Amino acid sequence: MRHVTYAEKTLFVDDTLADLLMExxxxxxxxxxxxxVExxxxxxxxxxxxxxxxxxxSTVLMTETTSSDLDVPADDGLAADLRKRIRRVSAVNVALPEDGGDQVRINEDELS
Structure with a gap:
């Protein structure tokens, strides 16, 4: 579990979700x-x-470890969705030189 601080408020969040949210x-x-992201x-x-x-x-987001044994909710579906969003944002769109060539686009379905 991690403390996630956002807009002067701290919440306890599952380790995996906190790491994915930060990335x-x-x-x-x-x-x-x-x-x-909810x-x-x-x-x-x-x-x-x-x-x-x-x-x-301009988001200011901080995560930090905690030794608390509080039980925090996990959400495997959200973790999978965040991984998909991370792959989408990480994907590189390759543009050809300025000689009028076509831009190559990556199909988001191929990132799943």
Whole structure:
């Protein structure tokens, strides 16, 4: 489990989801894109919540380890979706030289 800090609020999030959220946020920023991700978490009050993160190039997101033994919700479906989003943002679109050649595009279905 990790503490995820966003907009001066700290939540407890599953390790895998926290790592994927951080990686996706980094890639979104580098690509100049934006997206939202809804993550299951536990708030500071101990209640389970679903937190929506807005990820942009100006997002300030921090994760840190914790020794707490609090049980945080995992979400394998969300983890798979984040991995797919990471592959999409990581994919390289190759452009041919400025001589009027066609741009090569990657089919997102091939990234699954």
């Amino acid at each position: 996706y946020s980094r890639l979104i920023a580098a690509a100049g894109e934006s997206d939202t 993550v299951p978490a536990v708030g500071a009050d101990g209640n389970e919540v679903r937190a929506t993160f807005l990820l942009t190039s």
